[in-house]
Amino acid sequence: xxxxxxxxxxxxxxxxxxxxxxxxxxxxxxxxxxxxxxxxxxxxxxxxxxxxxxxxxxxxxxxxxxxxxxxxxxxxxxxxxxxxxxxxxxxxxxxxxxxxxxxxxxxxxxxxxxxxxxxxxxxxxxxxxxxxxxxxxxxxxxxxxxxxxxxxxxxxxxxxxxxxxxxxxxxxxxxxxxxxxxxxxxxxxxxxxxxxxxxxxxxxxxxxxxxxxxxxxxxxxxxxxxxxxxxxxxxxxxxxxxxxxxxxxxxxxxxxxxx
Numbered sequence: 001x002x003x004x005x006x007x008x009x010x011x012x013x014x015x016x017x018x019x020x021x022x023x024x025x026x027x028x029x030x031x032x033x034x035x036x037x038x039x040x041x042x043x044x045x046x047x048x049x050x051x052x053x054x055x056x057x058x059x060x061x062x063x064x065x066x067x068x069x070x071x072x073x074x075x076x077x078x079x080x081x082x083x084x085x086x087x088x089x090x091x092x093x094x095x096x097x098x099x100x101x102x103x104x105x106x107x108x109x110x111x112x113x114x115x116x117x118x119x120x121x122x123x124x125x126x127x128x129x130x131x132x133x134x135x136x137x138x139x140x141x142x143x144x145x146x147x148x149x150x151x152x153x154x155x156x157x158x159x160x161x162x163x164x165x166x167x168x169x170x171x172x173x174x175x176x177x178x179x180x181x182x183x184x185x186x187x188x189x190x191x192x193x194x195x196x197x198x199x200x201x202x203x204x205x206x207x208x209x210x211x212x213x214x215x216x217x218x219x220x221x222x223x224x225x226x227x228x229x230x231x232x233x234x235x236x237x238x239x240x241x242x243x244x245x246x247x248x249x250x251x252x253x254x255x256x257x258x259x
Contacts, residue, residue, distance in 0.1 A: 001246060004030060004134070005171040007046035015051070016041070018171060030172075031117045031133060031219040050091045051136060051172045052115060052220040057084040058211060059111075059140050059160065063201050063226030070229060079202050079210050081223075082156040084140075088166035095255035096141055096164045096240075104145030106234050106254065109227040110185030110193045110242040111138040114204050115172050120217040128208035131217065134174035135181075135204075137242040137250035138224040139167035144233065168222060173247040178204055185230065186241040193230035200225060 003018040015030055016023040023041045026034040030052065061080045062073050090096065098106060117133025146159040160166075178197050185193035202210070207223055234240065234254040242250040 001173060001175045002134075003171045003173050003248065004051060005043075005169075006049045006051050007041070008049055009041055009046045013049065018043070048092045048170050050089055051169050052222070054086070054089070054220050054222045055218045056086065056215075057089070057166050057168070057222045057224065058082070059084060059138075059224040060202070060207065060226035061156075063207075064195065064199050064228040065201060066195065066199055067226075067228045068201070075201060079207050081211070082160055084166040085157070085161035086166075088161045088163060090164045090167045090252065092170035092250050093252065094164070095253050096139075096167065096234075097255050098143065098162060102143055102146070102162070104143060107142050107144050107231050108185060108187070108192075108234055108240045108242075108254075109138075109140040109142060109231050110183045111140050111224045111227050112178065112181060112183055112197050112244060113138040113168055114208065114223040114225065116208070116217045116221040116223070117219055119219065120208060120212045123209050123212040125205045125209045128212060129205040131208055131212075132204055133219070134172040135176055135178060135244070135247060136168050136172050136222065137170070137183075137244050137247050138222070139185075139240060139242050139250060139252060140224050140227065141165040141167060167250065167252055169250050170248050176246050181244055181246065183228070184243040186239075186243065187232070187234070188239050189241075192232060193228065195228035195230070197225070199228065 006015040016025040025039040028034040113136040120131035238254040
């Protein structure tokens with residue numbers, strides 16, 4: 001297993017492999033055989049940035065049996081998904097905010113994220129599995145009151161795409177068995193979500209295969225696998241932590257409205 005992280009150090013952007021509290025700096029392309037350059041930085045010396053730059057962040061809805069049962073939803077025949085705007089991306093440690101005009105409920109959604117490592121189009125499940133580079137932590141932040149504000153049009157893109165609502169990181173972990181993972185979400189240190197990824201309706205390979213038949217997936221693209229029980233609104237000042245063993249802790253604060 002490897003954990004890849006990106007950072008800024010002395011105004012220079014870089015990436016590398018985590019080794020405890022050290023970063024073994026690499027050069028080249030993360031998805032094309034990056035090479036160590038011998039430099040080592042302390043994690044405490046850098047600012048963590050987005051671990052990759054997705055061309056799109058796709059999110060699934062109704063992909064966990066427990067959540068579907070609670071909401072009395074039928075099992076979907078194929079993945080149900082939306083896309084978050086690229087301008088919504090937010091790194092570990094940064095603040096989640098809302099536009100000044102929105103004063104409704106904002107909810108966290110702790111999720112497992114799939115990171116694509118190669119161009120993937122019209123893939124079967126075996127090819128889709130090979131296209132998965134690794135996994136990351138996701139906080140799929142949502143302006144809940146916008147989803148069904150207009151009865152004529154469900155506003156998934158708008159509710160999911162405010163600036164700072166596409167939170168992921170802090171790193172990308174490779175060579176993990178997704179079925180052994182659990183997603184834990186802590187709100188001000190109190191556990192609010194803790195669910196097994198094995199409860200997914202569609203596995204990561206099935207998700208990637210389905211999506212690749214409708215759009216080309218590119219290296220660095222991220223797919224949020226959906227969330228399960230325990231989603232609640234946040235108050236200003238809330239510290240949200242999405243914890244997945246083997247990947248790390250994605251920590252952000254829900255701040256005040258922006259101008």
